[in-house]
Amino acid sequence: MKPEERLAEWIGESRNIVFFGGAGTSTESGIPDFRSAAGLYRQEEELPYPPEVMLSRTFFMEHADVFFDFYRSKMLHPAAEPNGCHRLLAELETSGRLKAVVTQNIDGLHQKAGSSRVLELHGSVHRNYCMKCSRFYSLEQMMAAEDTVPRCKDDDGIIKPDVVLYEESLNQETLYRSIEAISQADLLMIGGTSLTVHPAASLITYFQGARTVLLNADPTPYDSRANLLITEPIGEVMERVGMMLSLG
Structure with a gap:
């Protein structure tokens, strides 16, 4: 079974999914990340x-x-548009399976795709x-x-x-809600993040479920602990996973 087929199967069996994402979630939308070769x-x-x-x-x-x-x-x-990852997560929320998106991104693309349960750890360019x-x-x-x-x-x-700039603290309410969501999830999808930026990256340690999926092009410190590791472009993978699912 291909990794994306396994992911689609696990999504279909889950009722409390949380997605934890970073800059790599938006690179296929034309927004550069920070630490990759093109970052x-x-x-x-x-x-x-x-x-x-x-x-x-x-x-x-x-x-x-x-x-x-x-x-x-x-x-x-401002001209960036959601990719397959953002769109699938919005569909999963609508279906009731996805309970929260915890993101380190500030671009607002999850909301643009239709997600409303978005916890923005580092704030948003849309609020000033x-x-x-x-x-x-x-x-x-x-x-x-x-x-x-x-x-x-x-x-x-x-x-x-x-x-949130360097030297500034993360919003405590957002942190608390993120910990609560992750600790209650039965499937944790981690995507587009190097898992090296703290305290945000440490939030995944609160996950108590059985299945962790890591979607990231480059190696992370968490690779050996993930139940499923996918290194292909996250937008393309999630687009294909969405086609395999019958949401409703």
Whole structure:
């Protein structure tokens, strides 16, 4: 039996699925990841500072203009569309099998595909707030801002993307809900993540079920513990799995 056929079989037998995903989930939608050969961290020679420096709270506060130049050019992909992975997960939620998507991504593609039970560990580019008055601004408003550093029209405060920067803590409620969902799952699908970014990666240790599926192109520290390992492109695999399933 092919790995994707096994995955389709396990999905069909499960009633409480959780998907834990990272940047590799969206690469087939045209959004670069961070650590692969074509990832953002390999472009350091083209950047004024290392990405992890520019994506820190300290850098944001001290060099907001450089931060936003980098953020707009490298982190925002408003034209990206969901791929086969996002679409299948949305279908699984509709069928009642998938209970939550726990994602490290900030692109909003799971919601664009139709998922509503999405726990965004690192925030979202679609939410932006004035640091003085907390007024909300959409991604479209951020993209249309004429100034390098977007400012609130009410009090001229800097508008900060609701994304978790280096030196910032993850939202505790989101963490708690993610742990709760993973600990109750009977099938955990892990996709498109190197499982090296903590504390997010450590959440999978709360899984108590019997079946773990790992879909990732590159090796991870969790490979030997997965019940099923798939290294083909996740969007293509999930597209084929969806065709094998009769959801309803």
